[in-house]
Structures are given as C-alpha cells and as structure tokens.
Amino acid sequence: KAGVTQTPxxxxxxxGQQVTLSCSPISGHRSVSWYQQTPGQGLQFxxxxxxxxxxxxxxxxxxxxxxxxxxxxxxxxxxxxxLGDSALYLCASSSxxxxxxxxxxxxxxxxxxx
Amino acid sequence: xxxxxxxxxxxxxxGRAANLPCNHSTISGNEYVYWYRQIHSQGPQYxxxxxxxxxxxxxxxxxxxxxRKSSTLILPHATLRDTAVYYCIVRAYFGNEKLTFxxxxxxxxxx
Numbered sequence: 001k002a003g004v005t006q007t008p009x010x011x012x013x014x015x016g017q018q019v020t021l022s023c024s025p026i027s028g029h030r031s032v033s034w035y036q037q038t039p040g041q042g043l044q045f046x047x048x049x050x051x052x053x054x055x056x057x058x059x060x061x062x063x064x065x066x067x068x069x070x071x072x073x074x075x076x077x078x079x080x081x082x083l084g085d086s087a088l089y090l091c092a093s094s095s096x097x098x099x100x101x102x103x104x105x106x107x108x109x110x111x112x113x114x
Numbered sequence: 115x116x117x118x119x120x121x122x123x124x125x126x127x128x129g130r131a132a133n134l135p136c137n138h139s140t141i142s143g144n145e146y147v148y149w150y151r152q153i154h155s156q157g158p159q160y161x162x163x164x165x166x167x168x169x170x171x172x173x174x175x176x177x178x179x180x181x182r183k184s185s186t187l188i189l190p191h192a193t194l195r196d197t198a199v200y201y202c203i204v205r206a207y208f209g210n211e212k213l214t215f216x217x218x219x220x221x222x223x224x225x
Binding site for chain 1: 152157158159160213214215216217218
C-alpha cells in the first residue's frame with residue numbers, strides 16, 4: 001500500500017505570495033492532519049480534516065487554511081506569506097479521527113520564504 | 115502545552131538496548147501513551163502505543179508504570195538507523211483533541 005504523498009517536496013516563495021500544498025493520504029484513510037515544523041517551535045498542529053469537514057484546528061492565523069476533497073486528498077493554503085512561515089509542512093493520515101488511530105506521516109514539503 | 119516530559123538527548127551504544135523515559139504525571143484514565151520518532155528530514159513514524167499494560171511489537175517495547183505516570187520505550191538492539199528524535203505523546207483514544215508533540219528526546223546511537 002502506498003504511503004502518504006506530499007507535493008511539492010520543496011518550494012521557494014517570496015513574502016506576500018500565497019502557496020498551496022497538496023497531500024494524498026494512504027488509500028482508505030479518511031483523516032488528514034497538517035503540521036508545521038520549525039527548529040524553534042517544533043512540531044505544531046495546524047488542522048485536521050475528516051470526511052471533508054474540519055474537525056480540529058490549531059492556533060494559527062487565518063492566513064492558514066485547508067480543505068479536503070471527496071477522495072480524502074487535502075490541500076492547505078497559506079496566503080500573504082511571511083518570512084516566519086518558512087518551515088517543513090507535514091501531512092499525516094489515519095483511518096479514523098486522529099485521536100483514535102495512529103497517524104502515518106508523509107515526507108513533508110519544505111517551504112522557504114524569502 | 116505538551117503533557118509529557120522527556121530528556122532532551124541520550125546516547126546509546128550500537129547493539130545495546132536503548133531505554134527512553136517519559137513522564138506524564140497528569141495523564142488521565144482514558145489517555146493512551148503514544149510514541150513516534152522522526153529521523154532527520156523525514157516525517158514522524160509511529161512506533162507503538164499503550165494504555166496500562168506493557169506492549170511489544172516488531173519495533174519496540176513499551177513499559178508503563180502501574181500508576182501510569184511514566185513510561186519507557188525500549189529499543190532492544192539499537193542500530194545506527196535508530197538515531198532519531200523520539201516523541202512521547204498522551205491523548206485520549208477516542209478523543210477529538212489534536213496530537214501535541216513536545217520537544218522529544220534526541221537519541222544518538224554510537225558505533
């Protein structure tokens with residue numbers, strides 16, 4: 001069974017731009033969670049989607065948004081990029097709500113904002 | 115707001131057992147202990163989880179104290195590929211709360 005895939009793997013953007021990251025969960029998994037990882041803040045939860053509905057949200061500004069499609073694929077969008085948004089963005093999938101089942105992480109998208 | 119405390123770093127000789135401690139003194143009755151690890155530049159990898167009984171799988175063993183306030187992850191025969199940051203997390207099994215990662219323990223396996 002294929003693992004979680006994320007595209008693109010690397011991305012360079014400039015301040016003020018917006019970016020969309022994509023995540024394809026493991027086949028059959030219905031929950032997708034997004035995390036931001038930076039050296040200073042560690043791994044921080046962004047949001048979780050289950051059956052196309054946002055079920056949980058972390059403490060990030062409204063510039064960070066996401067959505068999930070009927071095939072469980074998910075996208076996250078960051079508008080008006082800031083230098084501090086440079087990070088590794090990780091997506092994780094699980095067969096049920098993330099609290100109930102172990103999560104499987106993708107390799108991440110490394111975003112650099114200049 | 116992580117609910118766990120782990121030592122920031124540990125070393126272990128290759129071939130020996132690596133024992134990683136975790137304190138979770140405020141754990142509640144319906145919360146499980148989960149362990150993940152993250153090898154450099156990769157996404158975190160699920161290792162094991164447990165409630166109150168000791169658990170073992172092909173990767174590791176999890177020992178939870180009787181009062182459930184602490185646990186130990188054991189890698190029985192550490193290899194160089196086990197060098198990673200190990201995260202201990204507590205959360206309810208059927209909870210709706212987000213997965214909260216602390217700072218973890220950076221385990222270095224010494225050849």
